[in-house]
Structure formats: structure tokens, C-alpha cells
Amino acid sequence: xxxxxxxxxxxxxxxxxxxxxxxxxxxSSAQTRERLIEAAGQVFAERGFRQATIRQICNRAxxxxxxxxYHFGGKRHLYAxxxxxxxRRSHDEFPIFLDTDPTDPPEERLRxxxxxxxxxxxAPGRPAWHGRLMIREMADPTPALDExxxxxxxxxxxxxxxxLHELMGPQAxxxxxxxxxxxxxxxxxxxxxxxxxxxRLVPGRYGSDEVEALAQHITAFSLAGIRASxxxxxxxxxxxxxxxxxxxxxRHRSDQP
Amino acid sequence: xxxxxxxxxxxxxxxxxxxxxxxxxxxSSAQTRERLIEAAGQVFAERGFRQATIRQICNRAxxxxxxxxYHFGGKRHLYAxxxxxxxRRSHDEFPIFLDTDPTDPPEERLRxxxxxxxxxxxAPGRPAWHGRLMIREMADPTPALDExxxxxxxxxxxxxxxxLHELMGPQAxxxxxxxxxxxxxxxxxxxxxxxxxxxRLVPGRYGSDEVEALAQHITAFSLAGIRASxxxxxxxxxxxxxxxxxxxxxRHRSDQP
DNA sequence: TTGCGAACCATACAGTTGTTTGAAACTGTG
DNA sequence: CACAGTTTCAAACAACTGTATGGTTCGCAA
Numbered sequence: 001x002x003x004x005x006x007x008x009x010x011x012x013x014x015x016x017x018x019x020x021x022x023x024x025x026x027x028s029s030a031q032t033r034e035r036l037i038e039a040a041g042q043v044f045a046e047r048g049f050r051q052a053t054i055r056q057i058c059n060r061a062x063x064x065x066x067x068x069x070y071h072f073g074g075k076r077h078l079y080a081x082x083x084x085x086x087x088r089r090s091h092d093e094f095p096i097f098l099d100t101d102p103t104d105p106p107e108e109r110l111r112x113x114x115x116x117x118x119x120x121x122x123a124p125g126r127p128a129w130h131g132r133l134m135i136r137e138m139a140d141p142t143p144a145l146d147e148x149x150x151x152x153x154x155x156x157x158x159x160x161x162x163x164l165h166e167l168m169g170p171q172a173x174x175x176x177x178x179x180x181x182x183x184x185x186x187x188x189x190x191x192x193x194x195x196x197x198x199x200r201l202v203p204g205r206y207g208s209d210e211v212e213a214l215a216q217h218i219t220a221f222s223l224a225g226i227r228a229s230x231x232x233x234x235x236x237x238x239x240x241x242x243x244x245x246x247x248x249x250x251r252h253r254s255d256q257p
Numbered sequence: 258x259x260x261x262x263x264x265x266x267x268x269x270x271x272x273x274x275x276x277x278x279x280x281x282x283x284x285s286s287a288q289t290r291e292r293l294i295e296a297a298g299q300v301f302a303e304r305g306f307r308q309a310t311i312r313q314i315c316n317r318a319x320x321x322x323x324x325x326x327y328h329f330g331g332k333r334h335l336y337a338x339x340x341x342x343x344x345r346r347s348h349d350e351f352p353i354f355l356d357t358d359p360t361d362p363p364e365e366r367l368r369x370x371x372x373x374x375x376x377x378x379x380a381p382g383r384p385a386w387h388g389r390l391m392i393r394e395m396a397d398p399t400p401a402l403d404e405x406x407x408x409x410x411x412x413x414x415x416x417x418x419x420x421l422h423e424l425m426g427p428q429a430x431x432x433x434x435x436x437x438x439x440x441x442x443x444x445x446x447x448x449x450x451x452x453x454x455x456x457r458l459v460p461g462r463y464g465s466d467e468v469e470a471l472a473q474h475i476t477a478f479s480l481a482g483i484r485a486s487x488x489x490x491x492x493x494x495x496x497x498x499x500x501x502x503x504x505x506x507x508r509h510r511s512d513q514p
Numbered sequence: 515t516t517g518c519g520a521a522c523c524a525t526a527c528a529g530t531t532g533t534t535t536g537a538a539a540c541t542g543t544g
Numbered sequence: 545c546a547c548a549g550t551t552t553c554a555a556a557c558a559a560c561t562g563t564a565t566g567g568t569t570c571g572c573a574a
Contacts, residue, residue: 032551048396054531054532054533055532064551064552065533065553066534066535066552069532069534071551074532135396136396138396138453139305139397139450140393140396145453145454146457149454150457153454153458180478182444183475183478185447186446186447187439187443189443190447193396193446194395194439194446196398196402197406200403201411218440221437221485221486222482223485224481224485225477225478225479227481228477228480229478229481289522311561311562311563312560312561320522321521322524322525322562323524323564324523325562326562326563326564327521327522331562331563332563
């Protein structure tokens with residue numbers, strides 16, 4: 001039907017097959033694929049999906065203009081592959097509860113969540129693509145956002161809700177936990193999203209060098225807000241006091257059939 | 258040199274001249290200008306500057322394709338005009354300290370700031386362009402962002418800093434005030450910026466209907482964070498205890514020469 | 515009416531976009 | 545070497561973009 005290698009298979013399948021065929025250095029096809037994803041990650045992060053051009057990506061990857069269509073079946077599929085790759089890399093390097101385990105007190109896990117989130121957003125180099133791409137997806141969604149929310153965001157949001165639920169006590173309402181979770185996520189996202197404005201407002205500050213200080217501030221600020229939440233008033237969301245709280249409406253990331 | 262009416266004059270000048278010529282219903286030129294800005298506001302907010310097309314804007318405005326170049330001198334100038342218009346309208350409707358005056362306690366002014374900010378971001382209809390356009394400018398800046406920061410954001414940020422300074426006491430450091438201001442702004446921006454994600458995570462919630470509840474939560478959450486800030490530790494920013502604190506580095510909005 | 519400038523219009527233009535195509539180069543295998 | 549499959553390549557394609565152009569219509573004063 002169409003040219004190119006196994007366009008109907010998942011990227012994982014392709015990767016495994018390529019590794020089987022040539023486990024040492026990777027086949028020529030896999031090498032080009034890798035270079036394309038690398039270059040596309042840069043260009044998509046810099047200019048966004050629509051503004052990025054195939055020619056620029058292929059130029060930076062040292063590949064022919066037709067390579068994207070041959071290896072990925074089109075710009076859109078390349079973009080989806082980049083998004084998956086960036087997400088995997090950034091979460092490999094900065095797991096959601098970095099340097100903690102579930103037995104640590106919730107304050108410590110919240111601190112780790114915030115720090116890891118900030119690192120994912122602000123760390124320089126390759127994992128930073130994820131943050132920039134996520135911000136772009138929010139401001140100007142593509143069809144890839146559905147997959148992103150389903151496979152990644154929902155689960156992380158639920159994990160944060162779990163920690164908050166422990167901190168706020170069993171009487172905390174679902175509604176209140178959600179609002180507090182969003183206040184925390186908002187602060188972490190802010191330093192990536194508002195970067196162009198921050199740069200102009202306070203030049204040279206609040207970048208990747210200051211992640212620790214920012215994490216410290218956001219944690220302290222938020223813990224105070226959490227502890228002050230007197231949640232004994234009316235609850236519009238119901239389900240108050242549930243031991244395991246599903247904070248979002250979608251399925252948890254590890255519940256896929 | 259170029260066609261079109263008074264392209265070298267400011268929009269205000271054009272408006273005044275048009276009003277002089279035809280004070281009742283506006284000249285034909287002013288009517289078309291108005292329709293173009295209206296349509297362009299919609300399209301720019303929906304699709305962003307680069308993705309929006311002149312043809313779509315003119316089509317929606319019932320104008321010819323050449324109208325944009327004739328009346329504004331190009332797509333970029335039209336966009337700048339739309340940004341100015343949207344900013345003016347949204348701040349006319351929702352002033353920064355809505356329903357308060359400087360003698361009110363700082364808690365009340367903070368609440369008003371947050372509520373007004375949220376209304377500007379989430380209110381439906383025409384003033385909502387401003388919020389969407391601002392988010393787009395952050396995610397994908399155009400040359401218009403410089404003007405936006407200089408003429409609007411800097412001043413509002415300083416005003417918020419003033420309120421926070423009153424709340425935190427004279428020993429609060431510039432650095433600490435800045436961080437707290439950003440935590441508050443972040444929460445307000447979040448519900449506009451993350452709308453596509455929120456829609457998928459918790460469908461039908463946290464939109465324009467819930468501004469009052471959101472303002473209530475953000476105010477309470479942030480006041481707790483502010484009051485917990487024990488700011489007697491080291492200060493990296495200097496200028497601690499200044500009576501009038503210029504939180505940003507740029508000029509205040511009302512200090513223009 | 516005539517004259518004149520402002521406003522509008524259909525059309526054309528040059529540039530860029532993602533994608534397609536058919537052939538060439540390369541790869542490993544018999 | 546010969547051959548088949550994979551990968552790369554230059555060129556072309558159709559669609560779409562912002563802008564420019566030259567002529568037409570409109571509003572109004574003399």
C-alpha cells in the first residue's frame with residue numbers, strides 16, 4: 001500500500017525488530033530514524049508542530065526531504081513519535097517521586113514530586129523537549145494531546161492526589177484535593193510556560209539553575225496552603241473519605257487493558 | 258508610498274479622526290476596521306497568529322482579502338491592533354483591583370486581584386480574547402510580546418508585589434515577594450493555559466462558571482502560603498524593607514515619558 | 515453634472531508547505 | 545557476479561500563504 005518499513009507496526013515493534021536484525025550498531029534505517037527524532041525534537045520544541053518544517057528537520061538530521069514520509073509516514077506520525085520519545089526520556093531521568101519511596105512521609109514525597117516536575121520542565125538538554133512540547137500542546141493542542149493526557153498526565157495527577165489526600169486527612173473532599181493539586185501543578189508549569197515573560201520581567205533569573213530554590217519555595221508555599229485547608233465545610237464532589245481517590249475522570253495510566 | 262488611510266498614525270489618532278468626520282455611526286472605513294478587528298480577534302484567539310489566515314479573517318468580517326493590507330498595512334499590524342484592543346477591553350471590564358480601593362485591607366485587595374485576573378482569563382465572550390492571546394504569546398512569542406510586557410504586565414506585577422509587600426511585612430525580601438507573586442499569577446494563568454488538559458481530565462469543570470469558587474480557593478491557599486513565609490533568613494535580592502518595591506526590572510506602566 | 519479621493523474588489527504573484535514519485539545507490543545473500 | 549529488498553535521493557506536485565496591482569464603485573463637494 002505505502003512505502004516505508006512497517007508503518008502499521010508500533011514504534012516499539014519496529015525498534016525491537018531493528019535491534020534483532022542488527023543488535024550492535026543499529027541498522028541504517030534505525031540510525032536515520034534516530035537522527036530524525038533527535039532533529040525533530042529540537043525543531044518541534046523550538047517552533048511548534050505547525051511552524052516546524054519537514055525540510056528544516058531533515059536538513060538538521062542530514063537526511064533527504066522524503067525521509068520523514070518514508071520512515072514515519074508523515075509529519076504527524078513523526079511528531080507523535082517525538083512526543084513519546086521525549087516523554088519516556090524525561091521520565092527515565094526524572095521519575096515522578098525522585099529519590100523517595102512510598103514509605104517516606106507525604107511531605108517528603110510532595111517535595112520530591114515538585115522538584116522532579118520542575119527538573120522535567122527546566123532541565124537543559126534533551127529531556128527539556130518534553131516540557132516545551134507539553135506547553136505547546138496546551139496552548140495549541142494537536143490530536144496527540146489525547147494520548148498524552150491518557151497515558152501520562154492522568155496517572156501523575158492521580159499520584160499527586162494520593163499524596164495530597166494523605167496530607168489533608170481523610171475528611172478532605174475530592175473537590176478540595178483537586179483544587180490543591182492544580183495549585184501545585186500550576187506553580188510548576190508556570191516557570192516553563194511563562195519563561196518568555198519572566199525573561200523580560202526579571203532577566204536571567206528563575207531558570208534551570210534555580211530549580212532547587214524554586215522547589216523549596218513551591219513546597220513551603222503549598223504545604224502552608226494545604227495545612228490551612230479547613231475542609232469540614234460542604235462538599236460538592238462527594239466521595240469524601242475514600243481511601244484510594246481517583247482524582248481525574250479518566251483511567252489510571254497503569255490500568256490499560 | 259503605500260495605500261490605505263493614515264498608516265503612519267497611531268490607532269488612537271485614526272479613531273479620533275474618524276469620530277470627527279462622522280461622529281454618529283462611524284465612517285465606512287472605521288466600520289470595516291472594526292469588523293476586521295472583531296473577526297481577527299476571534300481567528301487569532303482560535304488559531305494563533307501564524308496559523309490564522311488573512312483570507313479566513315476577511316471572510317468572517319465580510320471584507321475583501323485586500324482589506325487587511327489596506328486598513329492595517331499587513332497581518333502583523335492587524336495582530337498588534339487586535340492585541341491592544343483586547344487588552345483595553347478586558348481591563349475596562351475587569352480592572353486590576355475590581356470593586357476595591359487602596360484603603361481596603363491587603364487581604365481584600367489580593368482577593369480582588371485574583372478574582373479580576375481569573376475573570377479576565379475565563380470570562381466568556383469578547384474580553385476572553387485577551388487571555389487566549391496572552392497564553393499564545395507565552396507559548397509562542399511574537400514581536401508583540403515586548404510591547405505587552407512593557408505596557409501591561411510589568412505594571413500589574415508591581416501592583417501585586419505592592420499588596421504582597423503589605424501582607425508580608427517590611428522585612429520581606431524582594432526575592433520572596435517575587436516568588437510569592439509568581440505563585441499567585443501561576444495559579445490564575447493555569448485555568449486558562451491548561452484548559453485543554455483540564456477539559457480532558459475533569460470534563461465540564463473549572464470553566465467560566467466557577468470563577469468565584471476558584472478565586473476563593475486560590476486566595477485562601479495563597480494567603481496561607483504568604484503568612485507562613487518566615488522571611489527572616491538570608492536575602493539574595495537585596496533592597497529588603499524598601500517602602501515602594503519595584504518588583505520587576507522594567508519601567509512601571511504609568512511612568513511612560 | 516463633473517471631479518476627486520477614499521474604499522473596495524477580483525485577480526495575479528512569488529514563496530513555502532507536506533507529500534509523491536521514479537530512479538539511483540546501497541545492503542546482504544545466493 | 546547477479547539479484548532482490550531496503551534505503552536514499554533529486555525533482556516535481558498541488559495546495560496554500562501574505563501581499564501587490566489595476567480597475568471599479570462610492571460619497572460628497574464644487
